[in-house]
Amino acid sequence: MRYAIIGSALAGNKGAAAMLESAVQQLGERDPEARFVLLSMYPRSDAEQNTYPAMTVLDASPLRLGVLLNSAALLHRLLPPLRGTIQNAVPEIKALANADVLLDQGGITFVDGRGKFLIYNVASILPAIFLKTPVVKCAQAMGPFREPANRWAARTFLPKMAAIVSRGAKTHEHLEEMHLQNVTAGADLAFTLDVTPEDAAAAEAAVDMSFFAGGDVVGVSPSAVLRKAADARGEDYVGEVARLVDHITGTLGRPVFLVAHSARGNTDKTHNNDLPLCREIQARVADKDKVLFVDAELGSQALRHLIGRCDVFVASRFHAMVSSLATGVPTLVIGWSHKYREVLDMFGLADWALGHDAATEEGVRERLGSLVEQREAVRAQIAERFPAVKAKALEQVDVILRVARG
Known part of the structure; x- marks a missing residue:
């Protein structure tokens, strides 16, 4: 399977790196033929830090994503005779068009009070929508959706996702209030990150x-x-x-x-x-x-x-x-x-x-x-609950594979 990934990076926020690397680890284990393309906000740094042979890093830095990739994807949708030319000129569009699924790993998206990030939240998934590549929003925080712009964007774009994985009860509650039919309760995929010797x-x-x-x-x-x-x-x-x-x-x-x-x-x-x-x-x-x-x-x-x-x-x-x-x-x-x-x-x-x-x-x-x-009691409680949390996080791998396989 071919997996495109956006919203995470190896450089910068190491939480984003943990989500990215967990996806590569877990999907690679379940799908030995898996190939990954990271549409990166930090393409140069990520290329330098990439140690995964199955992953290629392409340029989805914010300006390029918002202007070039979205425009090219729209033209790809509207002008079928030019699709080959567009894919040859813009490798990120070719990667998205050929992907079996796009994983959106934005850690927190479509949230009231974060209006300046709303454009990026939409721009990250819109090219895949134009290209008819299914999108899975991996476990992340979303909502509430009370502010008009955010509510409109959520109502417009979230139903178009092939699957949405909530990252906790409050996010799940916000999504249920939107009456979405594509939501699965989950946990952050970074809980599955393997630390090797x-x-x-x-x-x-x-x-x-x-x-x-x-x-x-x-x-x-x-x-x-x-x-x-x-x-x-x-x-x-x-x-x-x-x-x-x-x-x-x-x-x-x-x-x-x-x-x-x-x-x-x-x-x-x-x-x-x-x-x-x-x-x-x-x-x-x-x-x-x-x-x-x-x-x-x-x-x-x-x-x-x-x-x-x-x-x-x-x-x-x-x-x-x-x-x-x-x-x-603790x-x-x-x-x-x-x-x-x-x-x-x-x-x-x-x-x-x-x-x-x-x-x-x-x-x-x-x-x-x-x-x-109270650290010993808290430590014991974490140890007791962690296996279930990790298992819940791993369930989204099944969601991703189901979407990717069509």
């Missing part, structure tokens, strides 16, 4: 693993998205996180692993890149010797291996939370969307989620202290 070795080569020897490390994954929101409120997000780290290293007496779970090593741009943020936090902490920060772009498997060495974790990046839960690490979440809580709900751990706009420094410290005290 080679991945673990690469991770351990990047850091001094003696840092984790005491078994008491607290992982902290800040977010450039939360920083932007804090800046808009006139708050000092860098200072808040630095003070949390100081509380952990000082009051709690524990070392901190500072994690840039979105990272683009070749730029200081902050979109999908927490490295500049983590550098600023590291510069402002009081005891730098007790803070491990890898100022480099690590792969999703390497990050999962290192996150799994933590005793507890504080996550503000969604897939940092997924990796901590997947490795059994996790406190400071998030900005229903997408965090609905995943924690799968583990019966929604009480460990705090909304960033309501989370005070004192409140975060209190909840973290409680998590440290």
